[in-house]
Amino acid sequence: xxxxxxxxxxxxxxxxxxxxxxxxxxxxxxxxxxxxxxxxxxxxxxxxxxxxxxxxxxxxxxxxxxxxxxxxxxxxxxxxxxxxxxxxxxxxxxxxxxxxxxxxxxxxxxxxxxxxxxxxxxxxxxxxxxxxxxxxxxxxxxxxxxxxxxxxxxxxxxxxxxxxxxxxxxxxxxxxxxxxxxxxxxxxxxxxxxxxxxxxxxxxxxxxxxxxxxxxxxxxxxxxxxxxxxxxxxxxxxxxxxxxxxxxxxxxxxxxxxxxxxxxxxxxxxxxxxxxxxxxxxx
Ligand code: PAF
Numbered sequence: 001x002x003x004x005x006x007x008x009x010x011x012x013x014x015x016x017x018x019x020x021x022x023x024x025x026x027x028x029x030x031x032x033x034x035x036x037x038x039x040x041x042x043x044x045x046x047x048x049x050x051x052x053x054x055x056x057x058x059x060x061x062x063x064x065x066x067x068x069x070x071x072x073x074x075x076x077x078x079x080x081x082x083x084x085x086x087x088x089x090x091x092x093x094x095x096x097x098x099x100x101x102x103x104x105x106x107x108x109x110x111x112x113x114x115x116x117x118x119x120x121x122x123x124x125x126x127x128x129x130x131x132x133x134x135x136x137x138x139x140x141x142x143x144x145x146x147x148x149x150x151x152x153x154x155x156x157x158x159x160x161x162x163x164x165x166x167x168x169x170x171x172x173x174x175x176x177x178x179x180x181x182x183x184x185x186x187x188x189x190x191x192x193x194x195x196x197x198x199x200x201x202x203x204x205x206x207x208x209x210x211x212x213x214x215x216x217x218x219x220x221x222x223x224x225x226x227x228x229x230x231x232x233x234x235x236x237x238x239x240x241x242x243x244x245x246x247x248x249x250x251x252x253x254x255x256x257x258x259x260x261x262x263x264x265x266x267x268x269x270x271x272x273x274x275x276x277x278x279x280x281x282x283x
Contacts, residue, residue: 001079001082001083001087001088001089001090002088002089002090003079003089003090003092004089004090004091004092005091005092005093005094005097006093006097007093007097007138010052010089010091010138010139011138013089014050014052014089014139014140017049017050017088020049021049022048022049022050023047023048023049023050023142023143024048024049024050024051024052024139024140024141024142024143025044025045025047025048025050025051025052025141025142025143025144025145026044026051026052026053026054026135026136026139026141026143026144026145026168027040027041027044027051027052027053027054027087027144027145028053028054028056028131028132028135028144028146029053029054029055029056029078030055030056030057030058030071030186031055031056031057031072031073031074031075031078031092031186032071032072032073032074032078032186032189033055033074033077033078033081033082033186034176034184034185034186034188035176035184036147036149036175036176036183036184036185037053037081037147038081038085039147039173039174039176040145040146040147040173041053041082041085041086041087041145042085042086043145043171043173044087044143044145044171045085045086045087047143047171048142048143050088050089051086051087051088051089052087052088052089052090052091052139052141053082053087053089053090053091054091054092054093054135054139055075055078055079055090055091055092056091056092056093056098056131056135057071057073058098058127058128058130058131059095059099059127060099060103060123060126060127060130060131061123061124061125061126061127061128061130061131062124062127063121063122063123063124064121067274070190070271071186071187072186072189072190075092078090091138091139098131098134103130103134105129105130105133106126107125107126107129107130107133107160108126109125109129109156109159109160109163111247111248111249112152112155112156112159112247112248113125113126113152113156113159115152115241115243115248115249115250116152116239116241116243116248116263116265117152117153117265117276118152118156120238120239120265125152125153125156128153128156128157129156129157129160132144132157132160133160133164133166136161136166136168140167140168141168142168142169143168143169143170143171144157144168144169144170144171145171145173146170146171146172146173147172147173147175147176148172148173148174148175148278149175149183149184149185149276149277149278150276151261151263151278152248152263154170154172155246155248157170158170175277177203178196178200180196180197180200180203181200181203181204181207182196182199182200182202182203183202183203183275183276183277185275185276187273187274187275188275190271190273191268191269191273192269194234195234195268195269195270195273198232198233198234198235198268198269199235199266199268199269199275201229201232201235202229202235202264202266202268202275202277203277203279205225205228205229206225206262206264206277206278206279207279208228209221209224209225209228209262209279210279210281212224213254213281217253217254218242218251218252218253218254219252221242221262221281222240222242222262225237225240225262225264226240229264229266234268234269235266235267235268236266236267236272237264237265237266237267238265238266238267238274239263239264239265240262240263240264240265241262241263241264242260242261242262242281243260243261243262243263244256244257244259244260244261245257245259245260245261245280245283246259248263254281254282257282257283258282258283259280259282259283260280260281260282260283261278261279261280261281261283262278262279262281263276263278264276264277264278
């Protein structure tokens with residue numbers, strides 16, 4: 001595996017790979033890699049002739065500077081994991097390489113980028129679109145792999161790809177969970193062992209709510225999830241929204257859509273750490 005830090009170096013490598021007729025898969029990451037990322041990389045390695053993994057902690061998508069400062073940075077361990085998964089290139093540019101000038105571009109894809117994370121983290125998806133569009137231009141991937149844990153992010157990136165008529169297939173990949181059910185996330189490393197055990201209740205309650213939903217209204221199910229999680233010491237729900245899985249608009253009745261997803265953000269622990277997850281009720 002090659003570790004490359006510049007766009008020019010990356011382009012040289014990619015030209016050679018394309019000249020051999022290889023399709024290129026891209027897995028964009030912010031580092032602090034875990035088994036969830038590894039599953040994306042393995043899938044890309046299976047489906048493409050060559051796989052590039054970007055490892056770049058993108059400052060423009062953090063509206064909270066302390067969140068950026070706290071974010072774990074583990075490039076050596078990341079490279080070892082990527083090598084073991086069969087990645088061909090780890091692309092780890094500096095901030096100056098990706099943003100030689102401040103990025104003033106504005107991406108706006110209502111309604112999918114204005115609700116939930118878009119409402120609670122203003123500017124977050126604009127930053128995601130800034131970096132992902134730059135990565136797509138630099139790599140020109142045939143396919144790009146994203147984890148479904150960031151359910152809304154995939155909808156926003158799809159909207160951007162459609163808008164800019166980019167020639168890349170977006171491949172959503174299933175959430176990978178710890179044995180406890182907790183969705184894998186780089187942020188989990190910031191939790192103590194006790195907090196991790198508490199955080200496992202997020203998926204526990206979401207899973208139970210699927211049964212509950214079979215004989216309760218959407219509003220009752222919403223209340224069940226929020227009340228059950230807020231009753232657990234160390235957890236505080238920021239929002240829970242039961243939405244149409246395509247438009248991400250909140251629903252009033254189960255019958256309003258064939259594709260119904262519950263999206264949640266919960267604060268966990270004393271720092272606290274912000275964790276997201278979701279559950280499919282229908283579709
Ligand atoms: O999902 C992430 O890790 C980031 O939002 C992404 C897509 C790598 C852009 O920085």
